[in-house]
Amino acid sequence: MSRIRALAAGLVFLAVGPLLLLLAESVPFLLASNLVVFALFALAATGLVLIMGFSGQVSLGHAAFYGIGAYSTAILTADAGWSPLLALLVGMVVSGLVAAVLGRAVFRLSGHFLAMATLAFGLFYFYLISFLDITGGNGGRGGIPKLALGSFEVLTDERMFLLVWLLLGLGVLVARNVVRSATGRALRATGSSEVAAACSGVNIVRAKVGVFVVGALYASLAGSLYAHWVTYIAPDAFGLLTSIEFLVIATVGGLGTVWGAVVGAAFVVGISELTREVVPLFVEGATGSYETVAYGAALILVLVVFHKGIADAVLDTVRRRSSSARVVGEVDATPDSAAPAETGVQRQVR
Amino acid sequence: MTLLATHRLSKDFGGVHAVRDVDLVVEPGAITAVIGPNGAGKTSLFNLLCGVLPPSSGRISFLDNDVTGWSVSRIAALGMARTFQNLELFRGLTVRENVQVGAHRHLHAGVVSAALRLPRHGRAEREASRRADQACERLGLSEVRDRLATALPYGLQRRVELARAVAAEPKLLLLDEPMAGLSGGEAATVAEMVSGLVADGLTVLLVEHHMDTVMRVSDRVVVMNFGEVLADGAPAAVQADPAVIEAYLGSDDEGAA
Ligand SMILES: Nc1ncnc2c1ncn2[C@@H]1O[C@H](COP(=O)(O)OP(=O)(O)OP(=O)(O)O)[C@@H](O)[C@H]1O
Ligand SMILES: [Mg+2]
Numbered sequence: 124m125s126r127i128r129a130l131a132a133g134l135v136f137l138a139v140g141p142l143l144l145l146l147a148e149s150v151p152f153l154l155a156s157n158l159v160v161f162a163l164f165a166l167a168a169t170g171l172v173l174i175m176g177f178s179g180q181v182s183l184g185h186a187a188f189y190g191i192g193a194y195s196t197a198i199l200t201a202d203a204g205w206s207p208l209l210a211l212l213v214g215m216v217v218s219g220l221v222a223a224v225l226g227r228a229v230f231r232l233s234g235h236f237l238a239m240a241t242l243a244f245g246l247f248y249f250y251l252i253s254f255l256d257i258t259g260g261n262g263g264r265g266g267i268p269k270l271a272l273g274s275f276e277v278l279t280d281e282r283m284f285l286l287v288w289l290l291l292g293l294g295v296l297v298a299r300n301v302v303r304s305a306t307g308r309a310l311r312a313t314g315s316s317e318v319a320a321a322c323s324g325v326n327i328v329r330a331k332v333g334v335f336v337v338g339a340l341y342a343s344l345a346g347s348l349y350a351h352w353v354t355y356i357a358p359d360a361f362g363l364l365t366s367i368e369f370l371v372i373a374t375v376g377g378l379g380t381v382w383g384a385v386v387g388a389a390f391v392v393g394i395s396e397l398t399r400e401v402v403p404l405f406v407e408g409a410t411g412s413y414e415t416v417a418y419g420a421a422l423i424l425v426l427v428v429f430h431k432g433i434a435d436a437v438l439d440t441v442r443r444r445s446s447s448a449r450v451v452g453e454v455d456a457t458p459d460s461a462a463p464a465e466t467g468v469q470r471q472v473r
Numbered sequence: 474m475t476l477l478a479t480h481r482l483s484k485d486f487g488g489v490h491a492v493r494d495v496d497l498v499v500e501p502g503a504i505t506a507v508i509g510p511n512g513a514g515k516t517s518l519f520n521l522l523c524g525v526l527p528p529s530s531g532r533i534s535f536l537d538n539d540v541t542g543w544s545v546s547r548i549a550a551l552g553m554a555r556t557f558q559n560l561e562l563f564r565g566l567t568v569r570e571n572v573q574v575g576a577h578r579h580l581h582a583g584v585v586s587a588a589l590r591l592p593r594h595g596r597a598e599r600e601a602s603r604r605a606d607q608a609c610e611r612l613g614l615s616e617v618r619d620r621l622a623t624a625l626p627y628g629l630q631r632r633v634e635l636a637r638a639v640a641a642e643p644k645l646l647l648l649d650e651p652m653a654g655l656s657g658g659e660a661a662t663v664a665e666m667v668s669g670l671v672a673d674g675l676t677v678l679l680v681e682h683h684m685d686t687v688m689r690v691s692d693r694v695v696v697m698n699f700g701e702v703l704a705d706g707a708p709a710a711v712q713a714d715p716a717v718i719e720a721y722l723g724s725d726d727e728g729a730a
Contacts, residue, residue, distance in 0.1 A: 300588050301587055304572075305601060306587055311533055323578070324549035330584075
């Protein structure tokens, strides 16, 4: 049953990619390049949904992993002449190792240290790439080849989007697999009773570090793809603002589902493009700050209306419809779980 | 072989000696009851044994390992499972999932094999389901397996706690008042189930206030008072011990419950 549903979701997902490209052709202010940004952000933020949904903590350094991927690709393909695939994998290995070290240090401590530790790490990384010669310092560096896998060259935005879209689909599938596993179950349990989970033999630190590493891999992959796409990268793309953007995407979309980042990125990228187009129509000579205000207001509105994110709200509606038909009389009666059955666990991916 | 042994195990909370110089030896294959008035230190003793509390002094050996200072999950992985006096069920998880987490120590598949759906992951999940279904069956929970654990009536929630611990197939099972708050009939059912588990070779340490149940099912009774072991022996002998009667049985109304 769940396998059939997953297959159907996968087919729909594959069909939506080309449809979005068609849409981009007919909507004047939607460009294929906007779609690439959307898919890259969604891919990176899917990793963040896993991390935050499971550890119950905020990560403020996700852009650093995005940067590790991007600079690994830049240095290894442009300077060392490696194949893109190999460079991308090396970037992921480095990101994974860094995440493992950082995660082990942080998750050992009780309390909400992840936000501070990742913030510090993100800033450290930002200053590092701003000063080093090999990264081109503040000015950044170029010369990164367009992505080519064998004879398949990804030169146009349309091709790039379809490739990232495909990887995004795989990324969501992998995230779903992690959620539906012993580790995922153990971490959901941990969110409810840490002591009972530990007494069941769950090594909580190891499980959280594992998910943190997997989450970092998403950002690294997205960063490598980004570097090939823009061919010129600079530190600004990997600073605190980008980390916050990932955070907003994950939260607005919803930490309760593996689709959260996809929905969140569509919304965030869509709203920022829309405000850029629409605000000047109402405010004569509007500058960037008007757009930012409108963009911020829209985000706040969404979070007020859907506390647990847009994707969560959509899925809940769908579930409630299909489950009210199937399981009658199985309604959760305890007062502390007045929410529909499956939403009992907040902030946890499923 | 000795399953569990503590040596002068102590725990202080500020000035309170919750557990004091306890030397406890548990041999395999029996029910040892730990009784004592409220605040005697029974739960604290359990928390020390499974690593939830670090001892102030003393040592714990379990299955020939000195486990003093080990992490909770490492001790659990070695084969110790427990239930909680105040239920600690996993909210948002079904009964089956709760019990599957209990079997966690038998699952050897990490995040990578799950992410890529390697055969290892499939084996682990089948193993988890098999063990969980078996434990649910033993505790009469098969019917409610797919319900949310915290949505069940209280009596069944107590049994889910038990099933979760049983699914670990532990070498030593610590039960902290598994019958608290149950009706006479429900308590008798649980007592019967626990006896059945022991008959199959499980070793149980049981904290319980239902005195007649304790005297009936236990092979040995350890009496605690003010953190210390006051008496230790066969149920009948302990019941007749004047010090015990004075400290606990004679003066405590709960003795009749
Ligand atoms: N975390 C703690 N911090 C401070 N004091 C504690 C803590 N846990 C237990 N105590 C104290 O230690 C003593 C023993 O408590 P414990 O819960 O072990 O007793 P118990 O025998 O399990 O009692 P009951 O039958 O009521 O469950 C009590 O005086 C209690 O107040
Ligand atoms: Mg107690």
